[in-house]
Amino acid sequence: MALKLWASSAANALKLSSRAAAPFPASSISRCFSSVIDGFRYSDSHEWVKHQGDVATIGITDHAQGHLGEVVFVELPESGTSVTKGSGFGAVESVKATSDVNSPVSGEVIEVNSKLTGTPGLINTSTYEDGWMIKVKPSDPSELQSLMDSKEYSKFCEEEDAH
Amino acid sequence: MALPQAIKAGLPCMNLLRMTAVPILEQLYLEERLLRTSAENWCIINHGTSLPTIVMGISGRPSELVELKPVLRDQIPVIRRFSGGGTVIIDNGTLFVSLICNKNAIPGLQPYPHPIMSWTGQMYGQVLHEFGDFHLRENDYAFNSHKFGGNAQSIIKDRWIHHTSFLWDYDARNMEYLKLPSRAPKYRSARSHVEFLCRMKNYVPSRTTFIEGTIKSLGGHFSIRPFDLDELGSLSGSGSLSGSTKLLTRQELEEAYSFQCVAVR
Numbered sequence: 034m035a036l037k038l039w040a041s042s043a044a045n046a047l048k049l050s051s052r053a054a055a056p057f058p059a060s061s062i063s064r065c066f067s068s069v070i071d072g073f074r075y076s077d078s079h080e081w082v083k084h085q086g087d088v089a090t091i092g093i094t095d096h097a098q099g100h101l102g103e104v105v106f107v108e109l110p111e112s113g114t115s116v117t118k119g120s121g122f123g124a125v126e127s128v129k130a131t132s133d134v135n136s137p138v139s140g141e142v143i144e145v146n147s148k149l150t151g152t153p154g155l156i157n158t159s160t161y162e163d164g165w166m167i168k169v170k171p172s173d174p175s176e177l178q179s180l181m182d183s184k185e186y187s188k189f190c191e192e193e194d195a196h
Numbered sequence: 197m198a199l200p201q202a203i204k205a206g207l208p209c210m211n212l213l214r215m216t217a218v219p220i221l222e223q224l225y226l227e228e229r230l231l232r233t234s235a236e237n238w239c240i241i242n243h244g245t246s247l248p249t250i251v252m253g254i255s256g257r258p259s260e261l262v263e264l265k266p267v268l269r270d271q272i273p274v275i276r277r278f279s280g281g282g283t284v285i286i287d288n289g290t291l292f293v294s295l296i297c298n299k300n301a302i303p304g305l306q307p308y309p310h311p312i313m314s315w316t317g318q319m320y321g322q323v324l325h326e327f328g329d330f331h332l333r334e335n336d337y338a339f340n341s342h343k344f345g346g347n348a349q350s351i352i353k354d355r356w357i358h359h360t361s362f363l364w365d366y367d368a369r370n371m372e373y374l375k376l377p378s379r380a381p382k383y384r385s386a387r388s389h390v391e392f393l394c395r396m397k398n399y400v401p402s403r404t405t406f407i408e409g410t411i412k413s414l415g416g417h418f419s420i421r422p423f424d425l426d427e428l429g430s431l432s433g434s435g436s437l438s439g440s441t442k443l444l445t446r447q448e449l450e451e452a453y454s455f456q457c458v459a460v461r
Contacts, residue, residue, distance in 0.1 A: 078353055100306065100308040100310075101308060101309065102309060102310065105255065105379075106254065106255035106280075108254070119353075121352065121353070124254070126253070126254055126255050126280040127280070127309060128280070128309040128310065128313075128335060129253070129279075129280045129281035129282070129309065129313075129335055129347065129348050129349060130279065130280045130281070130309040130312075130348070130349035130350065130351055131254050131278065131279055131280045131349070131350045131351070132308075132309075132350075132351040132352075133351065133352045133353060135353055193306065194306075196304050196306070
């Protein structure tokens with residue numbers, strides 16, 4: 034069971050290393066073989082947030098997409114919907130499973146990634162760029178401080194996979 | 197709540213709910229409610245369902261998966277369930293077993309599709325290995341290369357459900373309501389429904405053998421507590437749950453049929 038998880042993460046890490054550079058400087062591949070982006074913040078349910086101005090862009094992390102497998106369907110909210118920190122706003126389908134996606138921050142959805150309807154696999158192939166899911170106007174930007182930075186999140190993934 | 201049986205030391209409790217011929221739509225509503233509003237572990241067993249019914253996964257499109265002309269003619273219900281996975285047609289020969297677990301119920305089990313299926317595959321393997329060449333084959337339950345159990349999952353923040361429709365028996369004529377899926381496991385090798393599937397009753401002595409064996413296998417991980425359907429009313433739910441499970445309307449099916457007809461031309 035553990036070997037399958039490591040193989041999945043390693044395979045995806047190798048795929049990521051050949052992609053174009055992210056706009057934020059990427060850290061080197063962590064010991065858990067899932068990539069992270071320095072400057073982003075991360076939740077313990079494996080979502081990432083990129084905060085620029087009064088917009089928070091949200092997606093699921095490389096660790097999550099590696100463990101979920103090929104994403105074949107994405108369920109997203111409509112613009113104007115309110116989201117709450119820690120609560121679900123949508124779901125992804127992979128390998129006969131739907132998995133909830135939770136919002137790391139509270140606020141209002143101002144944009145959803147419509148490309149994911151036709152190309153849900155962007156979550157696997159462009160996790161931190163074209164695979165973004167929603168953009169939110171945060172109602173309480175201080176919530177971002179309680180999220181993990183890239184180093185803390187890498188350690189969190191490592192500890193989770195070690196169990 | 198008083199516990200009628202001693203709890204096995206160190207094992208989490210699992211409520212065992214047995215039902216007979218409860219309509220699949222009601223079962224799915226119940227499962228989604230328990231997944232999202234209960235904090236307990238559950239095993240739900242339902243022997244058969246009253247009407248032949250088509251059940252698609254969350255992303256299922258009837259125009260792609262269902263032979264809509266006979267479905268509309270024969271008024272076969274079509275449901276889109278809250279979990280992922282493919283399309284099945286179920287009837288009174290189907291056995292349903294659903295497991296709803298807290299994230300930490302199984303030590304070391306990560307709440308992702310493959311680890312969960314690997315664990316359930318091992319659990320069912322303990323029950324079925326003496327009756328046939330049992331496999332978890334590309335996420336299906338199979339004897340050799342013949343599928344007898346379709347499963348699906350839904351994973352939320354701290355809980356997951358793995359539910360299975362086992363073909364104890366089935367009416368081959370019902371398979372005509374389903375198209376051959378465009379997305380299929382490799383081991384299917386383009387076989388028809390009838391060539392691909394098998395009936396559990398041709399391998400396992402009785403339904404009771406399978407069910408009691410499953411409960412025994414689960415008992416190695418949980419302290420099983422029988423639960424009555426009547427007790428469900430006492431569970432605290434979070435008011436009205438807007439779930440994802442949906443019975444498609446006739447209008448939706450007719451629109452899908454129009455789309456299907458255009459696609460064929």
